[in-house]
Amino acid sequence: MEMLVAFIIGVLTTCGVFLVLRGRTFPVVVGLTLLGYAVNLFIFASGGLVLDGAAVLKQGLEIPDPLPQALVLTAIVIGFAMIAFAVILAMRARADLGNDHVDGQLPEPPKNPRRTVVGKL
């Protein structure tokens, strides 16, 4: 169980980091969403994982730590709002700047790949 959760969080984080480092806003926003999922799962798991525990309270059953559940709810809500803002901002940037690159301008492709251009900005 721990292995599986750890593996999922690891894969999500890896994909998230990879996508965040891309050059265009759409993959970056998707990457942030994946990072958000990873972090939510991670918080959820930080109180320790309990199999077949009580949902709320029940005698004779092990009770999972309730605090991470409260934390993860807060984190989900905040993360959702922030991603929504990032999406709107990305659309605004696309409209204002005319392209969807995070730097606001597309990098110029090298005209002759064999020769490196020096001194040209």
Added chain:
Amino acid sequence: MNHLPALPILLPMLAGVLLLLPPLTTTLDRQRLGSLILAGVNVLVAILLLVQSNEGGFHLYALGDWQPPFGIVLLLDRLSALLVFVTAVLLFAALLYASAGEDRTGPYFYPLMMFQVMGINGAFLTGDLFNLFVFFEILLIASYSLLIHGGGKHKTQASVHYVLLNLVGSSVFLFGIAILYGAVGSLNMADMALRIRELEGTNLRLAEVGGMLLMVVFGLKAAMLPLQFWLPRTYTVAVGPVAALFAIMTKIGVYSMIRVHGMLFGDDAGELAGMILPWLWALGLLTLIIGAIGAISSPSLKRTTGHLVIVSVGTLLIALAVNSEQSISAAVYYAVHSTFAAAALFLIADLIAEQRGKTYDRIVRSRALAQPVAIGIAFFIAALSLIGMPPLSGFIGKLMVLASMESTSQMGWGWSVLLLSSLAALVAFSRAGSTLFWRTSGESTDRKPAEPAKFVAIWLLLAAAPLMSLFAGPVVDFSNATALQLFDLSSNPALLLPGSGE
């Protein structure tokens, strides 16, 4: 129960809501008047808190009367009261400046400023790690919206970087908190500090990882070296009053390091004691160097100021790294001074940009300003204060930082880098000032002189420089007492938990 510590959070929140509702939101004049009155009340509350905290001791406010370590607590001590006061003054000056016309350029300016201050005050007051994250997010989302206030290509572009970077920062923050919670089992800072002392084995290493992740996040907010690239650009594109309020934002990162790392990984934390200090020392010095290089190579006055904010962060970081009562006291004094000076300079740069027309605040030959003398005097004072020339507050602040260094290697590295960065600031300001005010071509433009409200706002912030050096005795006494209290709380966090005797 004394409800005063909750007011700096509740008041801006209610003010923000009120400013969105009909009687106040209908006309711009009502919004201006309403927000200035509310910001004035906020200053009064902050003064009350400052007086209360100066009587000694600290105040714990258990929200909903849920006792710590289970409930969320607000902690009012000297440091948080002082920073809440600085924020309140900054807000008032920024709103006053904005009320002279800047607020026309976009909607919801005043409510957003109020919500931003609510987040800032919350971050200063909270005693709970997760709550700190929540308040960070509140101030961030308000700052995202304030940054694009006024609109335009440059703002959108800078804001994409700023927002994406901070979203990644928030994820890292949550990872850090979750790791610490997994290792320690609590989120109340005092309780965590007590538990970290008894950790061993895997949990000890986990706590170390969590603490380091938090240092990265706070470093991002504070603009510590590898994470400082966002700052000059962000502060350059923001409109004047917003940039002035943002001057406190880097201090939030530094404050969080003092509060969280000082308490959790303080001198008594066993194996993890002071684990970030060597990093802070090295990164602080490098931050100073990169800020100084940036300042002398900046093409515009706002950008110069942005780089000098980085320099002031570097100064604060090395003062934290020395980690003695004297150096923390110096950091407290310097933080207050540099916030006011940088905020004033952002407003002055905004005024200069407005009066020069097309060249804005770029450091090139241009037509003369409409009011070269009035703005020139203000610029001169702000620059002297930020460089650290006597007799203004910057000199005392830097002197205190320099005097707090003890070992030879600290003196060797710290003194030389800090003094060279002051020299760089001097060069940058001489170049900027002489070009902006003297290298003029043609007669003054037909632009109108600035509104008096703008000058009042600037002088309100500038007054801090002579006042803090005129009343240096009481101010330094206060900052010494602040440092003493911080070390007290760090060595005995049980004071912050009930049932241990107040």
